[in-house]
Amino acid sequence: MELEALLRESSTKILLLVIDGLGGFADADHGTELEDASTPNLDALAGEGILGLLDPVAAGITPGSGPGHLALFGYDPLEHRLGRGVLTAAGIGVDLQPGDVAARGNLCRLADDGTVADRRAGRLADDVARELVRRASDAVDVDGVGVEIHHVKGHRVLVVLRGDLDPRVGDTDPHRTGVPPNDPTARVDEAEPTAAAVGALLRQVRDALAGEEANGLLLRGFEGHCTLPSMTERFGLRAAAVAGYPMYRGVAELVGMDVQRVSESLEDACGLAEQAWADHDFVFVHHKDADRAGEDGDRPAKEQAIADVDAIVPRLRALEPDVIAVSGDHSTPSQLAAHSWHPVPTLVWNGTERDEHERFGERWCRTGALGRRPTIELMPMLLAMAGRLDKYGA
């Protein structure tokens, strides 16, 4: 249900700590990574709070980071479909307007016969890639369309076309080597001008980078502009985000959070959370490492990443939030070395309510007082526990 009509003025503050890819599953040899990690501070918080399991999207559905975070922020991930391009654009501070089209891209290496030799051009160093992007950008000039090429990280770039354009164009990235890039193809007639502009742009980039370490560009995931109602409009919250990665800053930006750039250091994250604390009602702190380790299939590293986040819990508790939630955007079991559909262990603390569990982990979350529920229900629960919702009905 819509909560706007029930929102109540309050000075309470909510902290949401997201351990990316937190969830996992037990097997014959191990508990889950969270169960086996050393987490004295999270266990103490679990002992004073309540546990549950959250399902980000739907049964059996493995969420990307976009839907996972949207659900945590109280937005229906089936209603709001955010492409990675839109998220990346928002994350690096590129504002998409109606009529603009964004696509993610790789700087790649093309062989002399025009086929793709290396989709990532040897995973370029940032400074090399940045210089190549600058040269490509300077060379590009497409009639009637504004073209921006933004360096994101390593070989990864974001291309933005500005005009009155339709995004329904197929990927030029063939997603394998030994074949030529796909020609940009309009999937509907309205997207013909977009496809033509993309074709011109790719030819010009190729000319500009001829002979370089990376000499071509592969584009995928063409997307248009998108708007979401802000967390202030929907939940009455002045929200801040502390995240090291552009994509997480991106989704936070799209829901109207004040976004704090941060390195990947947990120390820096704590510092920014402390700075944001006074002027915000809701602070979202994101940490990436557990997901990365899970995707690498590296169980010890995932356990260590979780333990590292555990170590900053006392510093975050010192901010004296009224409500603390610790969860993840999805699960990344190290056995699968990939995101998965498993529910996400979740801990909520408000200083009074507790269940009988004394440790944070999936097996205890299954029978915790928070219950098992769709992730999108977390935000109403946090608002309720923070005293920010009035009674419904007489």
Place this chain on the structure above:
Amino acid sequence: MELEALLRESSTKILLLVIDGLGGFADADHGTELEDASTPNLDALAGEGILGLLDPVAAGITPGSGPGHLALFGYDPLEHRLGRGVLTAAGIGVDLQPGDVAARGNLCRLADDGTVADRRAGRLADDVARELVRRASDAVDVDGVGVEIHHVKGHRVLVVLRGDLDPRVGDTDPHRTGVPPNDPTARVDEAEPTAAAVGALLRQVRDALAGEEANGLLLRGFEGHCTLPSMTERFGLRAAAVAGYPMYRGVAELVGMDVQRVSESLEDACGLAEQAWADHDFVFVHHKDADRAGEDGDRPAKEQAIADVDAIVPRLRALEPDVIAVSGDHSTPSQLAAHSWHPVPTLVWNGTERDEHERFGERWCRTGALGRRPTIELMPMLLAMAGRLDKYGA
């Protein structure tokens, strides 16, 4: 899904015992009130039945008594929004017709300068208030509109305007003292005649009660008529309600139950349930005290109220219901001294099915065989367990 097509003739009987505000939460010092209360009879019933947790409206939503009871009776509380005036009217046996408008009101004390001195006129005794209401009623005569002023309890009254009226009029109750009452204001043009009638009525009441202990009337929550399909239509049940409070009788009346007035005594409630038993398939017994104690923040009193209801369980079981459900319309944790969003512990017994739990309380309900589900699913479960639903599909 709609159940009409699956309803089966049956002589089985269902008892629904509602302990208002039953649910709570554990904290560092206590279990929930239900966990800690002395409930040997409910525990015995739990040992022979199944447990679960019901969510009345939605995650994080704190229900009023109207939505909470509608959900227990199998009606979607988001689809049917009942105001307190409508519920109170139904509860005191006042039938609202299309075009009628009802408002709740307080007999109040106005100072000589016309400002509100006491919104409740010193919480009038029933007999004094009844006499003042009679005098005000006799004095009021509004052209073209039928006006009724009904005494409800203490200083509380219900005003009904009969005609072809629109209820979209703002409260005249300023909800504080030291300021004059608000003029009745139409929020839409169609409600101008209502506002004019209310203005005339309030002036006449003030004249009639000049110099009295209560010398004015404050009105709030103007509402129109509302209809719901009956439980007979929807579930094939001849239903009876046994409730001490007008509002609970009101919601029962609106879903077509035969409503038995009762004092707040549990003895009387048992007697009326026994009288209603032969001619009804579904008997709803409501008891208020646990909610009242919860709202007072009085944990021992809430535990005692639950224990008091426990004591009548043997007498109700002696009626030999085929299915017994014990639940609440919402939770009222004594720590919050208010209704809350917490799920409601629920016990269902049908003489055969059981889970492993031997006590009735939230911590056991979390893992009971009834599961955790929206309250609106209780009624189909009771019908199924009472053998009143056919198979769906071949």
